[in-house]
Amino acid sequence: MSDTPNADDRSLDELRREIEDIDREIVELIARRTYVADTVAAVKAERDLPTTDEGQEERVMERAGENAEQFDVDANLVKAIFRLLIELNKVEQRESR
Numbered sequence: 001m002s003d004t005p006n007a008d009d010r011s012l013d014e015l016r017r018e019i020e021d022i023d024r025e026i027v028e029l030i031a032r033r034t035y036v037a038d039t040v041a042a043v044k045a046e047r048d049l050p051t052t053d054e055g056q057e058e059r060v061m062e063r064a065g066e067n068a069e070q071f072d073v074d075a076n077l078v079k080a081i082f083r084l085l086i087e088l089n090k091v092e093q094r095e096s097r
Contacts, residue, residue: 033085034092041093051093057086 044051061079068078 030085034089037089038092038096041089041096044093045097051090051097060086 041051043049060082064078064082065075068075
């Protein structure tokens, strides 16, 4: 038996409200991730470390793909989102130095 209710059991408005809630949660998670990434940037600057850590980026992308597979989401889509997040964080790190 599936946890997802039959589409006939829920109104379109209810489904849209649920999507709105999920979107808000996604934005909150992006904000949390950005805050932590900014903290990482500050530590890198204090320690005179380079902005880019390709090994770490590869690990993040690998985890993103694994998480996508775990939740049956298109891994290419998830990786594209994470690539964008990483690139935006790197731009912010460069600009803050």
